[in-house]
Amino acid sequence: MRLDIADLRLFLCVVEAGSITQGAARAHLALASASERLRSIEADAGVALLQRRPRGVVPTQAGEALAHHARLILRQQALLRGELQGFAAGAQGTVQLYGNTAALAHFLPHKLAPWLAERPRLHVALKERTSARIITAISAGLAEAGIVSDAVQAPGLQLQPVAKDHLALIAPAGHWLAQQGTVRLADVLGEPFVGLAPGNALQDHIDEHARAAGRALALRIRMKTFEGLCEMVAHGIGLGIVPQRVAGRYRRRYGYRVLALQDDWARRQLCLCFGDWHALSSPMQSLLRHLGAVPGSDTSNQG
Template sequence: MSNLVRKLDLTSLRLFVAVCQERNIARAAEREAIAPSAVSRRIAEIEHVIGQPVIHRESRGISVTPIGEAVLRHAQEVLAGIERLEAELSRYASGAKGTLRIVGHMSSIVQFLPEDLAAFKRVYPDVDIQIDEQTSSQVLRSLLESDFDLGFCNRVPGMEQVESLPYRHDRLYLAVPSRHRLARMAVVRLSDFAGESLVGLGQDASLTQLLEREAARLGASLRAKIRVSSLDALCRMVHVGLGVAVVPQHSGELYVDTLDLALIPIEEEWALRESFIVFRQRGGLTAPAAALVDFLARR
């Protein structure tokens, strides 16, 4: 009886369990949509491997031998394990389980992704999510060169190399200390604050590049005396009076009640931005990534 793993196959075990449950070869064959002779042959093969009878064939059905009862118990455990494996694999295939690697720009991570991913996790609690924060240009480069599944970024040069879907819109506001001369204005334009001391993000941030492009169109140069790496730091620098800053609306609103800030909408077309979900190929997405893309598209 050595090497049972090699000699007993799952189909034979499944048919044997069916015979034991039905107590009749013909009924088991009908249930499993197979010829009774094929079922009998499978049972005979099990008995040959074990060297003992597992059933007694009787005029009105079968009875299970003591050794057959032992085989039945273990066969049911094996088949139940396979069913559990199948269920778990189906959860992976549907995106319900696995690891999702995301790279996103600062605005999406601060403003939108926390709530969206929390809602996604309520539906897919077994998906593990890893998030890396980078600038929009870096997001695109990382998506193409690394093993990230999805990216979130503003429109940047090179987006034609990947597939993309619209994600969210946001509007840019000017953040100023509450006693600043611009604080009482209903709206501002770039020309209103181009001469102010500016607190900015890093040189490669998409927001920085946008502001510099728009300033160049005006024939102005921005005075960014301080550069920081986060929207939190940006707002805090404004709070202590070190300058003014351009911030996404939702990011500024997180701090307006706790810091000495006034937020003023920038009334220009460039201040309304669109962010995108980017990926290499829709058909090549992992199951968790495809599940998130579909989830966000529905939202």
């Protein structure tokens, strides 16, 4: 077979998305170009790799075999790239690290700075995604590692807790909820909310659980920053959901009330997430060790 890395990456994107259209978008290809590539891949293989259905595609048995080997090849490519980029762990090149909103906003800055300062020739590309999307990317071999919430299942991957990341609900001081200590999201879905900007990974996570609880959040306004959200809540615009550390940071300034969310998905820990430690590039191993990873510890999530 004459498959190149781009073909393997496209095929995995389509398999993980369950859709040629969405897979093409993830691979940054036009639909027509992606469809033509997939036809060429199947023609070269001499066997059907995808079963087309009215609402998407699923891999055939041959497609599952190709997806399995594609993941291995892409992981080996990442390992090779890391080795060539710097024999001294993390000495040069670029490390791509995925993280959810809380990881990028609060956990990583003070942790990452001293590690990066010691490696002047190294670049780090941080990519914000929801925890579920990060796990999907790692499982598909499209990412080496990330920082996710333990509220999401990660079968077959390593999850190593490194920090607490509980979420809290904040309410205006005069709100009827202000005298309560705890609340469930389902009990306040009829209230107006202040949210974060579209595409924010944390807001996507909250929106998903709101829909699962019965209805979408009624968002009056979306803010780009946590502080902007907190200020809107303090002025009575609506309720908000933010990490507990954020709620505590701005509470004195804006005078809102903080309520613990009783929902299991809101009582989270931030975890380093990765697959086979030995398949990681040297720079990534160095970074994960610095962030608290323990190589060889049995923390695989069989969820």
